[in-house]
Amino acid sequence: MKCPHFAQLVPIQAAKLENSNAIRFKKSGAKFWEVITWAEFADSVDALAKALYDLGVSQEHKVSILAPNMPESFIVDFAAFSIGAITVPLYASSSLSQVKYAIEDASVSVIFVGEQVQYDIACELMSSTNVLKHIVVYNEKVRLRSELNSVYFSSLLHKGEHSDSGTEVEKIRAIASEDSIASIVYTSGTTGKPKGVIITHKNLLASMRIHDMRLTSVSGEDRSVSFLPMNHIFERCWCYFCFYKGIEIYVNKNTGDILSTLKEVRPTIFCAVPRFWEKVYNSIQHNIESKGAVAKGVFVWALAVGRSYHLEHKRLRVKSDLLLKISYQIANRFVFSKIKKNLGLGNANILPTAGAAMSNEIIEFFRSIGVPILFGYGLTETTATVACYEKYGYVIGSVGSPMPSLQVMIGEENEILVKGDTVSSGYYNQPEATKEAFTEDGFFRTGDSGELVNNHINLTERIKDLFKTSNGSYIAPQQIEMKLAADKYIDQVVIIGDNFNFVTAIIFPNLELLKDVAEKKGIKYTWIDELVVKSDIVQFYYQRVNVLQKDLASFEQVKKISLIPKGFTFDSGELTNTYKLRRAVIAQKYRSLIDKMYAS
DSSP: OOOSOHHHHHHHHHHHHTTSEEEEEOOTTOSSOEEEEHHHHHHHHHHHHHHHHHTTOOTTOEEEEEOSSOTHHHHHHHHHHHTTOEEEEEOTTOOHHHHHHHHHHHTEEEEEEOSHHHHHHHHHHHHHOSSOOEEEESOTTSOOOTTSOEEEHHHHHHHHHTOSOHHHHHHHHHTOOTTSEEEEEEOOOSSSSOOEEEEEHHHHHHHHHHHHHHOTTOOTTOEEEEOSOTTSHHHHHHHHHHHHHTOEEEEOOOGGGHHHHHHHHOOSBOOBOHHHHHHHHHHHHHHHHTSOHHHHHHHHHHHHHHIIIIIIIITTTOOOOHHHHHHHHHHIIIIIHHHHHHHTOTTOSBEEEOSSOOOHHHHHHHHHTTOOEEEEEEEGGGTEEEEEOOSSSOOBTBOOEEOTTOEEEEOGGGEEEEESTTSOOOBTTOHHHHHHTBOTTSOEEEEEEEEEETTEEEEEEEGGGOEEOTTSOEEOHHHHHHHHHTSTTEEEEEEEOTTSSSEEEEEEEOHHHHHHHHHHHTOOOSSHHHHTTOHHHHHHHHHHHHHHTTTSOGGGSEEEEEEOSSOOOTTTTSBOTTSOBOHHHHHHHTHHHHHHHHOO
């Protein structure tokens, strides 16, 4: 597809696809998916663009989106692009202080909100900041405050449909420049204040082109599900790519519904984070463990066949012999197809996955049963993807090969450096941070350490997450956490050890499996808080940890563990909105527990 600017993307696609489906969505409590055709999408974008223009929003003005995944957000995006405005997407779960920081830093004049909780935050901001002028609400069940300048999305759209500003909007759309800013995306950050990453239309267009070159199996015949937060650069760019390719998107509003949505929609493509696949993997493993000896034996045989077929032959483009082909057909028909059908993955084409480290064991498992996880790596500052698996020749243990047209090199401290048209020009209102983020010859400093081996990137660790024990040994905590979290009995884990003389771990168990262990061992308890400190339970976890870490160096191995009854969440501040650990927050919150582990 030829698209000179994202301001023209929807009109161009609507002219070609007109009555084809662009977006599907469900209203709260509804059973059936409603449809927005490309023609309807384009009409809504034009109407909202005119309405915003009439509100005084035009080139370089900012509008923010604070909502769960809803189709209206796509209309806002492309309406803003049509008049040269800049979008500032925010997590629906953001706190008042987080929203206020972004609104004031970017001087946002209009905010679009989804539900009552987001509207209430916007109302608080109306009273405490001078920059915010208008609130637009998607859900008409939200109770509006009469004293504030707020309006329902449908009402604003209706005004735009009867506006005479169409000529002015078309003039702005016609002169749109790829060098203009499309979005300012605030990073959640594990430390310090958020930074507003500048994403230009050039960045977005380049991202579309390189994905089109790499993901050759993706076409307009695919269908995608959007369930990661839309302001996450990964989901955001993936949805843009779907629009770019003319792919229908099913918008999953509530993340808790995703498994039922997958079964219902049976998508061919969707993006996810490793945490999603870890949970699915543990669920499958638990189900297998509950089977009898014969069923377990059949699965072990099938998995070995799948590994040989997919990883040792198909991946390397080595021809399979007749026996392997027949064996795989049997394994797929009687084992793998049932798992995939139960998950809604029977039609999967590619399933991009990124955002955090992922266990090789989990990737190998899904690839072996024919679930095409496409692991990759990227950052907000690189407009998502830096590298990902190719169709053939991918190396498990790497994050894939660099995307076409990107330059990747290894700098000081083994830092991964990137240059290309998808790389952001810097941080909004932060010239010093921008200067620090680039080398003298223009490469972006990712903050991740790694190596390039045969044109594949192997990540080592976030440089800032590396810590050193009091014995002088450097520890990469994410690598250890990834090993331990692969265990079905472990839900979450954080490694401790900075400036201590040995490594420890705080573990949040898989509570359902923990209860099973307690029942089998005849352990009596009233509350989970009691169970996690029982000596037999703690010893059970020590045994599992020791097996999982047996191939680690002695100084990397966990010497002591503590189990906790409640997991880490972003509501409590222990996780970023992209599910990365906030180590400083965790260390402070669990200081007494950590001190106890090191007391002796």
